[in-house]
Amino acid sequence: MPYQNILVAVDLGVTTDTVADRAAQLAQQNRAQLHVLHVIEPLAITYGGDIPMDFSAIQDEIHSQAKEQLNKLCDALSVPSANRHLATGRPETEIPTQARSGNCDLIIVGSHARWGLALLLGSTTDGVMHSADCDVLAVKVDTDG
Numbered sequence: 692m693p694y695q696n697i698l699v700a701v702d703l704g705v706t707t708d709t710v711a712d713r714a715a716q717l718a719q720q721n722r723a724q725l726h727v728l729h730v731i732e733p734l735a736i737t738y739g740g741d742i743p744m745d746f747s748a749i750q751d752e753i754h755s756q757a758k759e760q761l762n763k764l765c766d767a768l769s770v771p772s773a774n775r776h777l778a779t780g781r782p783e784t785e786i787p788t789q790a791r792s793g794n795c796d797l798i799i800v801g802s803h804a805r806w807g808l809a810l811l812l813g814s815t816t817d818g819v820m821h822s823a824d825c826d827v828l829a830v831k832v833d834t835d836g
């Protein structure tokens with residue numbers, strides 16, 4: 692049975708176009724709705740509350756830049772506004788949550804080669820695979836960097 696609602700999670704980094712293009716291609720082949728999600732990680736999470744500072748202005752700026760980049764990507768892929776999603780939290784939690792609330796039957800993420808500490812810590816993709824209720828496709832996006 693073809694997929695009906697595909698969610699692609701994008702970190703808005705250099706590999707985003709590769710992952711998003713693959714998702715758009717699969718959505719077209721399956722005649723599925725394409726949803727695009729970017730998750731903003733709160734600075735308080737990133738720095739564990741260690742720095743006693745008010746991050747709200749920086750956080751607002753990050754939010755508006757992320758929105759602009761997400762809209763640019765979605766315009767290029769002709770993704771309707773209702774299918775563009777910005778969430779705040781941890782990507783490995785927010786991606787499966789969005790998939791459930793949007794009744795998505797396939798999640799697409801990027802998969803990077805990992806070494807050393809990064810390998811020990813695990814990737815967003817590992818976290819998504821463990822908590823998703825639907826299929827997960829990891830698109831290989833190895834870069835030199």
Ligand code: AMP
Nearest residue numbers: 700701702729730782800801803814815
């Ligand atoms: P990483 O854990 O950094 O190797 O990321 C693997 C993949 O998880 C990325 O290619 C994206 O598909 C997804 N991902 C990571 N961070 C985010 C984020 N902040 N928002 C949405 N998707 C993300």
